[in-house]
Amino acid sequence: MSRTILLAFAVILGANVSASAETVKVGVAAMAVQPFYVPDASGKFSGWEIDVMSAICEDQKLDCQVVPLAWDGLIPALTSGQIDMIMSSMSITDARKQIIDFSDKYYTTPGTIVGPKNVQEGVAPNDLKGKVIGIVVANIHQKYAQKHFTDSEIKTYKSTDEVRQDLVAGRIDATLDDRFGLEDWVSSDAGSCCEIKGNVKYDPAIYGPGIGAGIRKDDAGLKNKINTGIKDIRANGKYDEITRRYFKTSIYGD
The missing domain is CATH 3.40.190.10 (Periplasmic binding protein-like II)
Structure with missing residues (x-):
């Protein structure tokens, strides 16, 4: 088999692997909350929480796409299937857990x-x-x-x-x-x-105990992936690396 054919095969295989990544629509409040999530003029979001989300999704080979929504519309959008997950500094509370599920916490703030x-x-x-x-x-x-x-x-x-x-x-x-x-x-x-x-x-x-990713109650598979991703980036230093870019101290909490 020629080198050209091998290269073409590799490109096709890579495209297929990329295409097979699970797409996850992530709801974020459509507002600026420095330094957690901030939209630019084009609507693209950046910030600590966006970087952490990207690190978790990369670790778990998920294609995560940010979907900006009104804050009070995030949970309805999740339960209706408009989005797959919420990562917008949402506290894990008993009241919310009656409607949706949560990942493990990924930070704590008073x-x-x-x-x-x-x-x-x-x-x-x-x-x-x-x-x-x-x-x-x-x-x-x-x-x-x-x-x-x-x-x-x-x-x-x-x-x-x-x-x-x-x-x-x-x-x-x-x-x-x-x-x-x-x-x-x-x-x-x-x-x-x-x-x-x-x-x-x-x-x-x-x-409640902290901030977690909101997930539908029937989506145990995604919850497990996000929990694994949080553990992985905390263990491999990626979480601390991201945090140092935005904060002088850890914000994970006890």
């Missing part, structure tokens, strides 16, 4: 209050009594605020950008969100008005 630098403000419910707290709708922090900050006004938004714009403009007094995303924001020019006031008291019934 809930954190951010407010204006020129305002002395604590993070306990009494500290924010009568104040307006801005939160992304259907976010796990909304449930926390509704349970614990009963004497505050909870104002919901479709995206973190909208929350932060109103905080900068003084239309709300504080926001409650994931600490690592907030740390990135307050260190930027856009968030220079504000500072981290502290972490709220951990409520395991609401925050």
Whole structure:
């Protein structure tokens, strides 16, 4: 067999192997959450969570395709089959587990209050009594605020950008969100008005054990692959390599 024929055969075989990779549509909230997932002008996403997703999918030979959706539409899209998985900083909670399944956690983040630098403000419910707290709708922090900050006004938004714009403009007094995303924001020019006031008291019934990939209850095969991928990239150093590009310390948690 000639060299030309052998090369042609190799190309065809490689194409067939690539074509046989399992396609997984991954739902991501259609908004910027620095440094986890951020769309550019063309709509292409990048960030820590996107890099981790890509590493897991590469490890498991999955063809993962990002599908941007409204945050509160992610779970309905998963259960209806529009997407196959959610990787959008979604906390593993008992309430959500009644509807969907989750992979093992791939990071942990505390809930954190951010407010204006020129305002002395604590993070306990009494500290924010009568104040307006801005939160992304259907976010796990909304449930926390509704349970614990009963004497505050909870104002919901479709995206973190909208929350932060109103905080900068003084239309709300504080926001409650994931600490690592907030740390990135307050260190930027856009968030220079504000500072981290502290972490709220951990409520395991609401925050659960950490952040996981959302998967349909009947998709045990994909769940096993994602769990294996998470273990593999943590064991081979890829997870830490990605994390060092975005954070000064580990965000995996205990």
